[in-house]
Amino acid sequence: MIFDFHTKYDGDGKGHFGEYGGRFAPEMLIPALEELEAAYKNAKKDKKFEQEFLELLHSFAGRPTPLTFAKNLTKKLNGAKIYFKNEGLNITGAHKITHCLGQALLAKKMDKKRIIAETGAGQHGVAAATVAAKFGFSCTVYMGEVDVARQRPNVFWMQQLGAEVIPVKFGSRTLKDAVNAALKDWITNVESTHYLLGSTVGPHPFPTINRDFQSVVGMEVKEQIKKSEGRLPDYLIACVGGGSNAIGLFYRFLNDGKVKMIGVEAGGRGVEKIGDHATRFYGGETGVVEGYKSVFLQDEYGNLALTHSVSAGLDYPGIGPQLAYLKEQGRADFTYATDKEVLDAFKLLAKTEGIICALESAHAVAGAIKLVPTLSKDKIVVVNLSGRGDKDIFIVAEALKDKEWRDFIRSKVYEY
Amino acid sequence: MNAIEKKLIQLKKENRLGLIAHAVLGYPNMEKSLEIINSLISNGSDFLELQIPFSDPVADGETIMKACEVALKSGMNTDEAFELVGNLRRAVNVPILLMAYYNTIFRYGIKRFCKKAKDLRVSGIIVPDIPPEEEIAEKFITTSLEYDIYPIRVVSPSSSINRLEINARFARGFVYCISHFGVTGTKTVVDDRLTRYLQRVKQIMKLPVAVGFGLSKAEQIEALKGVADIVIVGSAIIKNYNEGGIKQVSSFIKSLKESTMGKGYI
Numbered sequence: 001m002i003f004d005f006h007t008k009y010d011g012d013g014k015g016h017f018g019e020y021g022g023r024f025a026p027e028m029l030i031p032a033l034e035e036l037e038a039a040y041k042n043a044k045k046d047k048k049f050e051q052e053f054l055e056l057l058h059s060f061a062g063r064p065t066p067l068t069f070a071k072n073l074t075k076k077l078n079g080a081k082i083y084f085k086n087e088g089l090n091i092t093g094a095h096k097i098t099h100c101l102g103q104a105l106l107a108k109k110m111d112k113k114r115i116i117a118e119t120g121a122g123q124h125g126v127a128a129a130t131v132a133a134k135f136g137f138s139c140t141v142y143m144g145e146v147d148v149a150r151q152r153p154n155v156f157w158m159q160q161l162g163a164e165v166i167p168v169k170f171g172s173r174t175l176k177d178a179v180n181a182a183l184k185d186w187i188t189n190v191e192s193t194h195y196l197l198g199s200t201v202g203p204h205p206f207p208t209i210n211r212d213f214q215s216v217v218g219m220e221v222k223e224q225i226k227k228s229e230g231r232l233p234d235y236l237i238a239c240v241g242g243g244s245n246a247i248g249l250f251y252r253f254l255n256d257g258k259v260k261m262i263g264v265e266a267g268g269r270g271v272e273k274i275g276d277h278a279t280r281f282y283g284g285e286t287g288v289v290e291g292y293k294s295v296f297l298q299d300e301y302g303n304l305a306l307t308h309s310v311s312a313g314l315d316y317p318g319i320g321p322q323l324a325y326l327k328e329q330g331r332a333d334f335t336y337a338t339d340k341e342v343l344d345a346f347k348l349l350a351k352t353e354g355i356i357c358a359l360e361s362a363h364a365v366a367g368a369i370k371l372v373p374t375l376s377k378d379k380i381v382v383v384n385l386s387g388r389g390d391k392d393i394f395i396v397a398e399a400l401k402d403k404e405w406r407d408f409i410r411s412k413v414y415e416y
Numbered sequence: 417m418n419a420i421e422k423k424l425i426q427l428k429k430e431n432r433l434g435l436i437a438h439a440v441l442g443y444p445n446m447e448k449s450l451e452i453i454n455s456l457i458s459n460g461s462d463f464l465e466l467q468i469p470f471s472d473p474v475a476d477g478e479t480i481m482k483a484c485e486v487a488l489k490s491g492m493n494t495d496e497a498f499e500l501v502g503n504l505r506r507a508v509n510v511p512i513l514l515m516a517y518y519n520t521i522f523r524y525g526i527k528r529f530c531k532k533a534k535d536l537r538v539s540g541i542i543v544p545d546i547p548p549e550e551e552i553a554e555k556f557i558t559t560s561l562e563y564d565i566y567p568i569r570v571v572s573p574s575s576s577i578n579r580l581e582i583n584a585r586f587a588r589g590f591v592y593c594i595s596h597f598g599v600t601g602t603k604t605v606v607d608d609r610l611t612r613y614l615q616r617v618k619q620i621m622k623l624p625v626a627v628g629f630g631l632s633k634a635e636q637i638e639a640l641k642g643v644a645d646i647v648i649v650g651s652a653i654i655k656n657y658n659e660g661g662i663k664q665v666s667s668f669i670k671s672l673k674e675s676t677m678g679k680g681y682i
């Protein structure tokens with residue numbers, strides 16, 4: 001059974017990872033969270049559930065995604081061997097579809113007719129809209145107004161998939177506010193609706209169930225790297241928003257003490273000033289927000305701080321509780337990449353390896369670019385490319401000040 | 417004796433519904449906020465529920481959420497909130513309940529928060545996002561009780577008997593019953609389902625029940641007589657303020673107060 005896997009870094013029965021995690025939810029949501037937890041506990045032991053999940057991953061999502069040896073980049077950086085786990089090849093273009101399929105199966109078991117989701121980059125929203133279409137749920141996606149503007153293609157696709165996209169107009173109008181809006185919807189419609197939360201954050205059991213679904217990423221990598229190298233990697237690198245792609249890659253290696261893990265946070269315009277970045281481990285402090293205890297970027301009174309990142313998916317002031325715990329335990333290290341480093345990494349990856357990755361994932365690439373040259377050639381580094389870059393065409397073109405693209409947009413505007 | 421208890425005895429004697437008027441501290445600014453709260457008191461509010469604004473108030477609807485945003489922008493924070501309560505305290509004898517999201521208290525320091533509240537003779541704290549299960553590690557409820565501040569439990573129509581029993585262990589004073597599935601400020605209908613739910617809470621938790629979320633009309637309050645002990649009005653006060661300033665708030669509270677009279681408290 002794939003979900004029957006344990007590490008000493010797992011939560012207690014109530015979803016506490018050391019000091020972090022828990023279920024700090026209003027009483028009106030507790031029954032729904034208990035229902036979800038019970039549904040998952042049953043499903044976890046159910047062979048049929050597992051088969052159904054794996055079958056969907058295989059025949060619908062496109063798993064396993066390839067693990068690609070990056071020959072050119074390895075040569076260029078002249079250090080450790082680099083492998084890319086290409087999650088961008090999943091249907092909908094990112095790892096998010098994996099926990100969406102898992103949760104959709106749970107929603108079906110719980111007889112829910114409607115799902116709601118929050119989204120930042122729109123990748124989780126598209127994946128949620130996709131499973132809604134496939135399973136016949138009605139679907140509402142909350143997305144901050146700022147993100148609606150910067151990830152417009154995904155808004156359009158969600159609508160084509162039949163979802164209703166509601167721009168969130170309060171707060172910082174980004175991912176955290178979308179989570180808030182979704183929680184309010186859930187409070188209102190809790191009997192009919194499943195909240196398909198999109199990362200390893202929020203009240204228990206979300207951090208645990210999303211981790212378990214995403215852990216197939218690490219499971220696949222383990223098999224793939226054994227096949228190509230005959231051994232485990234030395235380093236795992238992933239970008240960290242809420243943490244689903246990172247813990248997805250890390251989880252199955254947690255018991256392998258020699259495998260080092262590095263999470264790369266969004267350094268934005270630099271980590272010196274709160275408001276310029278989304279690097280929780282530089283300037284963040286312990287807090288309890290959106291249903292869980294973890295490290296948050298916040299002011300001295302506990303109000304969440306504004307964040308900035310070129311990538312909408314990492315532009316979030318909180319971090320998954322288990323990752324905060326792994327950091328505290330010294331099991332995972334965290335670093336950051338600035339917007340500029342991220343764009344450089346994005347370009348380098350495209351030109352050397354022929355992969356256009358999401359700006360979120362480019363943070364992991366940037367982390368690798370810094371680390372790899374410091375390592376000897378017999379070391380192996382696996383980098384998680386959590387998504388592909390199609391959705392970021394407007395942001396990248398603008399950041400690179402591409403003149404031909406600007407002319408194209410102008411001509412389109414003119415046509416309209 | 418905690419001032420909440422004294423008030424409950426008084427309500428019983430006077431045989432009427434209690435009225436809790438809610439305000440967001442610092443909305444729309446410090447000065448006006450003080451004026452609003454004073455008018456809530458002078459027009460007969462039995463308790464005050466004073467909310468410390470927070471950036472991410474999950475259980476609140478648009479009206480209170482916006483009020484929090486405005487208050488925070490105008491410089492409100494936990495220290496200023498205590499300052500405001502201190503200013504009120506000189507004039508007022510109504511029991512004060514602070515409402516805050518848990519992170520506000522956690523960041524301030526639970527002990528420090530409770531001590532400060534106690535110094536200002538705060539009688540109760542309402543925290544919507546700390547279920548009893550988290551108490552084991554957080555010790556928030558225990559600490560507030562050490563300072564004789566009642567931790568007011570919040571329950572909802574979805575709370576099972578088991579949930580009510582768990583909450584009963586920690587409840588003091590009265591139980592805050594959310595009237596329906598929804599956030600603050602959304603419409604409430606007083607129907608059979610609500611009545612049965614309030615009966616269930618009373619039976620299991622053995623405390624007076626206060627009903628809140630979406631109350632704005634005298635008819636609703638009339639319908640709650642004999643069913644509830646206390647009514648809580650929040651968003652509607654802010655809406656009245658936004659429409660017609662302090663004057664409208666005064667007449668609104670006055671009319672609510674009138675509708676609480678007579679064969680209320682059960």
Ligand SMILES: Cc1ncc(COP(=O)(O)O)c(C=O)c1O
Pocket residue numbers: 094095120121122123124198199200239240241242243244245246312313314358360361386387388
């Ligand atoms: C491609 C991609 N990678 C990473 C993330 C960040 O989320 P998480 O940290 O949960 O993997 C997102 C979120 O939108 C994403 O779209």
